[in-house]
Ligand SMILES: Nc1ncnc2c1ncn2[C@@H]1O[C@H](COP(=O)(O)OP(=O)(O)O)[C@@H](O)[C@H]1O
C-alpha cells in the first residue's frame with residue numbers, strides 16, 4: 465500500500481492513548497497518553513516529532529481529558545495527511561468479529577453493548593463521536609477487543625448454565641484485550657524465532673484491566689475475561705471472579721440493588737477495594753514497601769490469583785512455548801512478575817533475578833533463568849500499532865472492492 469497516516473484512539477478504563485501512525489512503516493509520528501484519569505494524579509504526556517510535553521490534568525475524567533488531548537493534537541499535526549481513524553472498541557458482542565467501518569447503525573449497536581462493558585464502551589463512544597465530528601470526511605474504523613477471541617472453542621466460551629441462556633440471550637464468554645494479546649503473541653513468536661501459527665503461548669496483559677490468554681495455532685483458545693471485562697483476574701478497580709452467590713448475599717445484607725453491587729464490583733473492588741488506597745500498582749508497591757499491610761495484602765492476592773489463572777490456562781495448551789508479560793504492570797513491575805512466576809514452579813517457571821530487574825534498561829525480552837523449563841518474556845504491547853494494521857487491512861480491502 466502507499467504511504468498513509470492513521471490516527472488511532474485507544475480509550476481504556478483509566479487512560480486514553482492516541483497515536484498518529486505512519487503506515488506501512490509503523491513509525492509513531494505522535495503519541496499521547498492521558499493516565500490515572502479520575503484521580504488527583506491524572507496527567508497527559510505528548511510526544512510529537514521527538515519533542516515531549518507534559519501537563520497535569522487536575523483529576524480530569526475521560527471526557528475532559530479527551531477534549532484537551534484532541535485540542536493539543538490538532539494544533540500540532542497536519543489533518544490533511546490523515547487517511548483514516550482507528551478506534552478501539554472493547555465489546556463487539558456476537559456481531560463484530562472483525563474491524564468494521566463505523567456508521568450510524570454500527571454505533572447504535574456498540575451503544576447497545578454498553579451495559580456489558582460499562583467502563584469501556586461509553587468511553588469508546590465518546591472518542592468515536594468527538595473524532596467523527598472533527599474529521600467527518602474520513603473513514604472511521606472500529607477495532608474490537610473481543611474479535612481476537614471470537615473463535616474460542618465452545619468448551620471455553622460457554623458457562624455451565626442452562627443452554628438456552630446462550631441460545632436465547634447470548635450468554636457466553638467473549639474475552640477482551642484481544643488486540644493486545646494478538647500483537648504481543650505475534651511479537652513473542654518473533655522473539656522465539658517461531659511461526660506465530662505454530663506457537664503455544666500465554667500472554668498476560670496487566671494494565672488497569674488485567675487478562676491472560678492461551679494462544680495456539682494463531683488464535684485465542686481460552687482467556688480469563690468473560691461475558692464482561694469483570695471476570696477473571698484481580699484488576700485495578702474490578703474484583704475479577706467472585707462466588708456467583710455474592711450478589712444475592714450482599715443485596716440481603718445491605719439492601720443495595722443488583723446494579724449498585726455490580727457497580728461496586730467494577731469500580732470499587734480489586735486493588736482499590738482491598739487496599740482502600742488506590743487502583744494504581746505504583747502507589748500500592750510504594751505503600752507496601754512503607755509497611756501498609758492492606759496494600760501488601762492486595763498485591764499478594766493479585767499475584768496469587770494471577771499465578772493460579774496462568775496455571776489454569778496451561779491446561780488449554782498442554783505444552784507452553786512461552787509466557788509473555790505486557791501492559792503497564794506487566795512491562796514495568798519486576799516485583800509482580802517475580803512474585804507471580806515464583807508461584808509457577810509447577811510449570812517450570814524460574815526467573816533470572818537480574819534480567820527481570822534490569823528489564824526496560826536492557827532491551828532484553830527473556831527474563832527466565834536459562835536453565836528454566838518455561839521461557840518467560842516481557843513484551844511491550846502496542847495496541848495503537850496493531851489497530852493501525854487492522855485499519856490498513858480494511859482500507860486495502862475497500863480499495864480492492866472499488
Ligand atoms: N513502573 C511501574 N511500576 C509498577 N506499576 C506500574 C509502573 N508503570 C505503570 N504501572 C501500572 O500500570 C497500570 C496501568 O497500566 P496501563 O496498561 O497503562 O493501563 P490501561 O489499562 O489504562 O491501559 C497501573 O496500575 C500502573 O500503576
Ligand SMILES: CC(=O)OP(=O)(O)O
Pocket residue numbers: 475476477478554584609640641671672673674693
Ligand atoms: C478491557 C479492559 O479491561 O481494558 P483496560 O485494561 O484498557 O481497562
Ligand SMILES: [Mg+2]
Pocket residue numbers: 476477671672
Ligand atoms: Mg489498556
